[in-house]
Amino acid sequence: MRALRRALDIGVGAVCCGLLAAMIAVLAWQVFSRYALNAPSTFSEEALRFGVIWVSLLGAAYSTGRGTHMAVDLLREMTRGGVRRALEFLVPLAFLIFSLAVLVRGGLHGVEIAARQTSPVLQIPMGYIYASLPVSGALMALYSVLNLVDLVRDRRRLPDDLERMIIAGD
Amino acid sequence: MAGPASLILISVFGTLALLGIPLAISITAAALAAVALVAPLDMALFTSAQKMLASLDSFSLLAVPFFILSGVMMNSGGIAVRLVNFARLIAGRIPGSLAQTNIAGNMLFGSISGSAIAASTSIGGVLVPMQAEEGYDRDFAAAVNIASAPTGMLIPPTTAFIIYSLVSGGASIAALFLGGAVAGLMWGLGMMALTSLIAWRRGYPVGGRTGWREALRITREALPSLMLIVIVIGGIMFGVFTAVEASGIAVIYTMLLAFVIHRTTPLRNFPSFLLETAQVTGTIMLLLAASAALSFAMAFTGIPAAVTSLILGLSDDPVMVMLIINAVLLVIGCFMDIGPAILIFTPILLPIAQKVGYDPVHFGVILVFNLAIGTITPPVGTGLFVGASVAKVRVERAIRALGPFYILLFAILALVTYVPALTLTLPRLFDL
Amino acid sequence: ESLRFAYASNATPTKEAMAHFGELVEEKTGGEVTVQFFPDSQLGGERELVEMVQGGLLDMTKVSGGLMESFSPVYGVFSMPYLFDSQEHFYAAMDNPEVTGPVYESTRDDGMVALTYYDSGARSFYTKDKPIMKVEDLKGLKIRVMQSPTSIRMVEMLGGSPIAMGQDEVYTSIQQGVLDGAENNEFAITIAGHGEVAKHYSYDVHTRIPDIMLISTATLDRLSEEHRAAVIEAAKESTEFQKQAWNEAVEAAKKQSEEEFGVQFYYPEVAQFQQAVQPMYDELAADPEKQLLFDAIRAAAGNS
Numbered sequence: 016m017r018a019l020r021r022a023l024d025i026g027v028g029a030v031c032c033g034l035l036a037a038m039i040a041v042l043a044w045q046v047f048s049r050y051a052l053n054a055p056s057t058f059s060e061e062a063l064r065f066g067v068i069w070v071s072l073l074g075a076a077y078s079t080g081r082g083t084h085m086a087v088d089l090l091r092e093m094t095r096g097g098v099r100r101a102l103e104f105l106v107p108l109a110f111l112i113f114s115l116a117v118l119v120r121g122g123l124h125g126v127e128i129a130a131r132q133t134s135p136v137l138q139i140p141m142g143y144i145y146a147s148l149p150v151s152g153a154l155m156a157l158y159s160v161l162n163l164v165d166l167v168r169d170r171r172r173l174p175d176d177l178e179r180m181i182i183a184g185d
Numbered sequence: 186m187a188g189p190a191s192l193i194l195i196s197v198f199g200t201l202a203l204l205g206i207p208l209a210i211s212i213t214a215a216a217l218a219a220v221a222l223v224a225p226l227d228m229a230l231f232t233s234a235q236k237m238l239a240s241l242d243s244f245s246l247l248a249v250p251f252f253i254l255s256g257v258m259m260n261s262g263g264i265a266v267r268l269v270n271f272a273r274l275i276a277g278r279i280p281g282s283l284a285q286t287n288i289a290g291n292m293l294f295g296s297i298s299g300s301a302i303a304a305s306t307s308i309g310g311v312l313v314p315m316q317a318e319e320g321y322d323r324d325f326a327a328a329v330n331i332a333s334a335p336t337g338m339l340i341p342p343t344t345a346f347i348i349y350s351l352v353s354g355g356a357s358i359a360a361l362f363l364g365g366a367v368a369g370l371m372w373g374l375g376m377m378a379l380t381s382l383i384a385w386r387r388g389y390p391v392g393g394r395t396g397w398r399e400a401l402r403i404t405r406e407a408l409p410s411l412m413l414i415v416i417v418i419g420g421i422m423f424g425v426f427t428a429v430e431a432s433g434i435a436v437i438y439t440m441l442l443a444f445v446i447h448r449t450t451p452l453r454n455f456p457s458f459l460l461e462t463a464q465v466t467g468t469i470m471l472l473l474a475a476s477a478a479l480s481f482a483m484a485f486t487g488i489p490a491a492v493t494s495l496i497l498g499l500s501d502d503p504v505m506v507m508l509i510i511n512a513v514l515l516v517i518g519c520f521m522d523i524g525p526a527i528l529i530f531t532p533i534l535l536p537i538a539q540k541v542g543y544d545p546v547h548f549g550v551i552l553v554f555n556l557a558i559g560t561i562t563p564p565v566g567t568g569l570f571v572g573a574s575v576a577k578v579r580v581e582r583a584i585r586a587l588g589p590f591y592i593l594l595f596a597i598l599a600l601v602t603y604v605p606a607l608t609l610t611l612p613r614l615f616d617l
Numbered sequence: 618e619s620l621r622f623a624y625a626s627n628a629t630p631t632k633e634a635m636a637h638f639g640e641l642v643e644e645k646t647g648g649e650v651t652v653q654f655f656p657d658s659q660l661g662g663e664r665e666l667v668e669m670v671q672g673g674l675l676d677m678t679k680v681s682g683g684l685m686e687s688f689s690p691v692y693g694v695f696s697m698p699y700l701f702d703s704q705e706h707f708y709a710a711m712d713n714p715e716v717t718g719p720v721y722e723s724t725r726d727d728g729m730v731a732l733t734y735y736d737s738g739a740r741s742f743y744t745k746d747k748p749i750m751k752v753e754d755l756k757g758l759k760i761r762v763m764q765s766p767t768s769i770r771m772v773e774m775l776g777g778s779p780i781a782m783g784q785d786e787v788y789t790s791i792q793q794g795v796l797d798g799a800e801n802n803e804f805a806i807t808i809a810g811h812g813e814v815a816k817h818y819s820y821d822v823h824t825r826i827p828d829i830m831l832i833s834t835a836t837l838d839r840l841s842e843e844h845r846a847a848v849i850e851a852a853k854e855s856t857e858f859q860k861q862a863w864n865e866a867v868e869a870a871k872k873q874s875e876e877e878f879g880v881q882f883y884y885p886e887v888a889q890f891q892q893a894v895q896p897m898y899d900e901l902a903a904d905p906e907k908q909l910l911f912d913a914i915r916a917a918a919g920n921s
């Protein structure tokens with residue numbers, strides 16, 4: 016289980032880092048081509064838009080593993096024992112339902128509809144963009160199962176409000 | 186339709202959020218429930234997914250991860266100390282020198298890092314203990330730090346305005362940045378004035394003069410970090426580049442600072458900065474996406490129109506309407522964080538404000554100002570909690586010491602709300 | 618029964634025509650079918666609206682023919698420069714069911730069909746610094762185009778640098794010099810306020826891209842035969858209504874551009890522009906479906 020989590024973290028993390036680094040390079044190229052070469056690149060805007068979508072959704076999956084999505088902890092902080100434990104279990108369960116129903120199922124419907132559309136500039140199938148939803152949903156579901164197992168084995172507590180804010184830097 | 190839909194929406198969201206279900210999920214579930222009233226569930230699932238994706242498909246949104254990344258890199262090394270020294274240089278001769286230094290430091294650091302929490306921990310973390318040693322009341326020192334930390338949410342660059350620009354249907358980010366800079370400065374300078382009054386009455390010490398040689402050294406050390414603000418605000422103001430391009434330039438400039446000029450951190454740490462950025466971006470964007478699904482559900486079931494006629498039914502006098510909106514926002518800010526609040530309430534409240542003649546840029550500044558106050562008020566105020574724990578004082582004591590600061594902030598909010606020229610003059614001057 | 622009809626932002630005559638469509642449907646069905654409108658991008662942008670029609674959440678929408686190219690490539694022909702000789706030719710071709718029928722039906726397997734079109738005027742270049750009097754004037758200029766491959770290709774052929782960006786970013790981009798100009802009908806000057814930042818409108822009239830009204834096939838199947846006929850008839854009649862209102866509104870917009878925004882209008886020689894985009898027609902031959910539509914449209918030129 017731990018090995019699976021580690022592999023997931025490394026895989027998803029590496030893709031996120033690579034995408035972000037590539038996006039920095041593309042935006043730098045866009046600015047440079049516009050100002051220095053006075054010949055703006057036509058592909059960069061669309062490429063960057065698609066990059067933001069993928070990074071955001073993969074980042075959301077990664078944050079699910081870390082448990083850093085924003086929540087109101089008032090009730091959890093006020094309760095003890097069995098009630099508190101029940102509330103803690105609700106979080107990964109909600110993630111599981113959300114990711115499978117909305118992101119995977121709803122997203123796959125989107126992939127199906129978008130399959131025959133092509134993007135205007137890069138001419139790539141729009142299905143590749145829509146695929147970010149089910150892919151991120153599947154990863155989120157995996158992470159939620161891992162979080163659930165950890166909760167059962169009492170190996171992990173949810174981060175509290177403060178911890179989450181500091182990580183989220185807001 | 187709007188009646189039952191809003192009832193279902195509010196009760197689903199309220200119940201799930203209270204149970205501690207992550208906000209993004211509570212929001213999506215509320216949206217699903219409302220759409221499912223009029224359409225099959227499968228269709229509602231698809232539409233939610235589609236809306237989430239479409240909300241992320243925006244070029245302006247690119248500025249979010251990039252400004253976050255430059256903030257993350259800025260936080261990583263030595264710049265807090267440099268900025269504290271510089272802040273002391275500019276504010277150190279005013280009564281209550283150390284407290285003034287804290288305020289100026291929070292404004293500078295908050296602007297650069299875009300994070301009120303980072304400002305209050307790194308600047309307040311240094312200055313609150315120093316104040317206690319020099320005989321300042323610890324509660325007062327905590328209050329000063331807490332009350333001035335949110336200025337960074339208004340002084341650009343700031344993600345709050347980028348998100349607002351998106352949901353408002355294209356209010357200019359550049360204009361919002363300039364309007365926000367003015368509001369943020371008013372906030373910070375107001376805190377300084379009140380602090381000097383209290384410090385003078387309590388007889389807190391005024392710092393000594395700094396020699397010009399020392400002053401020069403301090404300025405030179407702080408200058409590269411300060412240049413970031415100059416580049417971003419100046420570049421946008423004079424139309425050299427767009428807000429998105431500014432975010433890219435901020436990243437590259439910060440990389441140069443961290444890895445080449447200051448060398449505060451080795452290049453091998455870069456991937457960990459990227460990872461942190463992806464994680465923060467992921468949490469913000471999932472919320473943004475969920476809120477897009479919600480505002481679709483609201484439009485589809487006619488809720489914004491119903492709220493508009495409800496509020497305008499109470500009064501159509503602009504002063505009254507904005508008073509109601511401000512009161513609503515202050516209550517919302519008490520319970521909710523700034524990002525989701527912007528996303529959910531802009532589509533409902535902006536049309537009302539526009540109906541009584543408010544400019545979208547002006548309203549954006551009012552909205553963010555309001556919600557920024559919310560981050561330091563009880564019961565849910567992350568800025569309040571973090572600030573109290575940094576200063577090692579109990580939250581109740583910090584709240585008591587914050588009393589006069591809250592009153593001043595409401596007064597400044599009233600000014601920002603009812604004197605449009607304050608926020609709009611600068612953007613109009615630069616044709617934004 | 619109520620039909621859900623959503624659209625993005627639009628010129629006034631087109632909005633009026635859609636409202637008229639709603640009234641006609643109600644009238645023809647004796648109030649048994651009504652139309653509920655979601656105007657002004659309330660429910661999302663045009664691409665999303667089309668997808669919602671496909672998904673069945675919306676019954677109808679109206680979008681630019683340029684956007685339809687990514688759902689069905691044959692629509693790309695409508696974006697070809699100098700396809701129509703004049704407004705008369707445009708109407709003659711678009712009103713001929715043998716020309717438009719196969720295009721309207723081309724998305725049936727994707728869950729939607731087109732019912733009718735609206736005139737969206739002629740698109741020309743408008744620029745910040747100098748008018749476009751000949752093709753060379755476009756050289757190196759950064760011109761905003763719609764996110765359509767055909768539009769991108771056209772500006773490239775004319776020597777400009779096409780930038781595909783959203784309509785809402787155009788104003789500031791021209792102002793900040795990120796763009797040198799854009800191309801659109803006269804309403805971009807007035808409704809979007811671009812006349813404040815771009816003062817030269819050059820009538821090279823390169824394209825006439827129709828707006829397309831779509832309906833979900835699920836909705837068509839659900840309607841009774843009688844109601845279905847009423848909806849189709851109402852759509853056609855609303856097109857006639859829109860034609861009446863369109864030219865008047867364009868004249869008004871032109872007048873407003875000159876008086877309120879101080880925009881100057883120019884009339885360059887068109888032949889040279891037609892020459893420059895000729896290779897695009899040679900490329901068309903590679904796609905038989907597109908070539909067929911093209912030939913049908915050109916054949917209508919003589920009849921007008």
Ligand code: NA
Binds near residue numbers: 295300343
């Ligand atoms: Na900031």
Ligand code: NA
Binds near residue numbers: 518561
């Ligand atoms: Na609060």
